[in-house]
Amino acid sequence: MEQEVEFFTAMRAVVTPLVTASALLQVIDRAERAGMLRELREGSDTTRLAAATGLPLDTVVALCGALVANGIAEPVADGFRLTPDWRAITGGGAFVSxxxxxxxxxxxxxxxxxxxxxxxxxxxxxxxxxxxxxxxxxxxxxxxxxxxxxxxxxxxxxxxxxxxxxxxxxxxxxxxxxxxxxxxxxxxxxxxxxxxxxxxxxxxxxxxxxxxxxxxxxxxxxxxxxxxxxxxxxxxxxxxxxxxxxxxxxxxxxxxxxxxxxxxxxxxxxxxxxxxxxxxxxxxxxxxxxxxxxxxxxxxxxxxxxxxxxxxxxxxxxxxxxxxxxxxxxxxxx
Ligand SMILES: C[S@@+](CC[C@H](N)C(=O)[O-])C[C@H]1O[C@@H](n2cnc3c(N)ncnc32)[C@H](O)[C@@H]1O
Known part of the structure; x- marks a missing residue:
């Protein structure tokens, strides 16, 4: 008989990736609407991002953490910058915004x-x-x-x-x-x-x-x-x-x-x-x-x-x- 898969193992394998992708899209949407992605195209740090977007510093730190962990932004010498794929997605030549x-x-x-x-x-x-x-x-x-x-x-x-x-x-x-x-x-x-x-x-x-x-x-x-x-x-x-x-x-x-x-x-x-x-x-x-x-x-x-x-x-x-x-x-x- 086929071995039953343990519930949490199965959840991590099949449900978590779906829910994470859906949640990530919401965070990207929020960062986009707040103007964070535009700032991050050329690179910025959390203090400047908070000033540019009007978001509380703690919120900016949390959002940057999510963007970095999920490969949307990456740390650079003095802050963060969008990764190359996300610069292409948000660039002037984008097919669709x-x-x-x-x-x-x-x-x-x-x-x-x-x-x-x-x-x-x-x-x-x-x-x-x-x-x-x-x-x-x-x-x-x-x-x-x-x-x-x-x-x-x-x-x-x-x-x-x-x-x-x-x-x-x-x-x-x-x-x-x-x-x-x-x-x-x-x-x-x-x-x-x-x-x-x-x-x-x-x-x-x-x-x-x-x-x-x-x-x-x-x-x-x-x-x-x-x-x-x-x-x-x-x-x-x-x-x-x-x-x-x-x-x-x-x-x-x-x-x-x-x-x-x-x-x-x-x-x-x-x-x-x-x-x-x-x-x-x-x-x-x-x-x-x-x-x-x-x-x-x-x-x-x-x-x-x-x-x-x-x-x-x-x-x-x-x-x-x-x-x-x-x-x-x-x-x-x-
Ligand atoms: C959204 S456009 C596709 C995009 C467009 N070709 C472009 O690339 O910019 C497709 C349109 O076809 C229209 N459409 C569907 N059946 C139609 C019909 N019988 N006569 C005229 N327009 C129709 C829909 O209302 C829809 O807006």
Whole structure:
């Protein structure tokens, strides 16, 4: 018979790490909101941290202890400094701000637990929180520069350097389009978004960034959107589209892009890595994402399944590309 594991041994092995990770996220959130992480980027000591954040010295000492013990900060000659990974996470070139990631994690927790259900039934605030965290931060000049270099080097997207028209079906708060438009000054874009509050926020951000004249945000259903002026490039935020809307969304993408136009859609998960290590970080994260997306009524789409979906919709040269920010399916309209 299999040997029974002693309770406390099992607790330390399987429950404590989960509870510790959850507690740590709260402490990171608190340190972030208090401005401690910003101070620690360049290095600081407890006295200066207390003065900068307004927190009592004892509290700063306790928080620094937790940050150091958990690898977020490290002691340096005259105080503490963020470790290299955490400097990258909080740096100017961050894809998404740490505050947005933590806020999104709270919304995801509610959905995974079943307290909230579909994306469409989240409160407007939670939807906005989620939308911010899944799209690049268009206020980061470093990120705009990185996207400029990636697009220029992409065999699919490099035509954008000459200009043209870009369509995004399901644009949310338009982080992606606004980053791409800044990187590609001759490009113009239209985004279609079902949620009026997100669409309005996208317009406001475009004005903020001084590119309102190159972007149109349509509040409406991407599955029925049609225009007489065809697009050269298209993007479909496929993992936000539940089963009943998918075929019509792809038909809309097909109808709105010109012959030879290039389309793209993101895919989830590196399935090669998951197969190599079924209990590794990639597989664990993917399986949890699946629980959330199942709640939204979005079906599983491995790269192969998404490729088949694009081919069924009539696209050609359907190719799976794994390349960091630009992971996804690329294809052409014949
Ligand atoms: C949050 S955005 C994804 C992020 C965005 N692509 C980016 O990278 O910045 C996805 C959006 O698709 C929208 N959406 C889902 N179904 C839609 C439909 N039928 N028509 C228009 N928008 C839709 C959702 O409301 C959601 O805001």
């Amino acid at each position: 740490l505050a947005d990631m933590i806020a999104q994690s709270r919304v995801i927790d509610a959905m995974l637990s079943g307290r909230e259900s579909a994306y469409a039934s989240l409160s407007p605030e939670d939807r906005s929180t989620f939308a911010h965290a899944v799209s690049p931060n268009p206020y980061s000049p470093e990120l705009v520069e990185r996207i400029r270099a990636e697009i220029a080097a992409s065999p699919w997207w490099s035509g954008m350097t000459e200009g043209g028209r870009h369509l995004e079906l399901g644009c949310g708060v338009a982080g992606r389009m606004l980053t791409v438009l800044q990187a590609m000054p001759r490009l113009r874009a239209v985004g279609v978004e079902l949620d009026p509050a997100l669409a309005e926020e996208a317009r406001r951000r475009a004005s903020d960034l001084g590119i309102r004249d190159r972007i149109e945000i349509v509040t409406g259903d991407a599955t029925t959107y049609r225009t007489d002026e065809p697009f050269d490039f298209g993007f479909w935020s496929q993992w936000f589209f539940p089963t009943p809307s998918r075929q019509a969304a792809l038909a809309s993408l097909f109808a709105n892009v010109r012959s030879g136009g290039v389309v793209r859609s993101p895919v989830f998960g590196d399935h090669g890595r998951m197969a190599d290590d079924p209990h590794g970080d990639e597989a664990r994260q993917y399986s949890l994402n699946r629980v959330m997306l199942d709640g939204w009524g979005v079906p599983e789409r491995t790269p192969e399944q998404l490729k088949a979906e694009f081919e069924d919709a009539g696209f050609i040269d359907v190719t799976i590309v794994y390349h960091d920010i630009n992971d996804g399916i690329y294809a052409r309209r014949p």
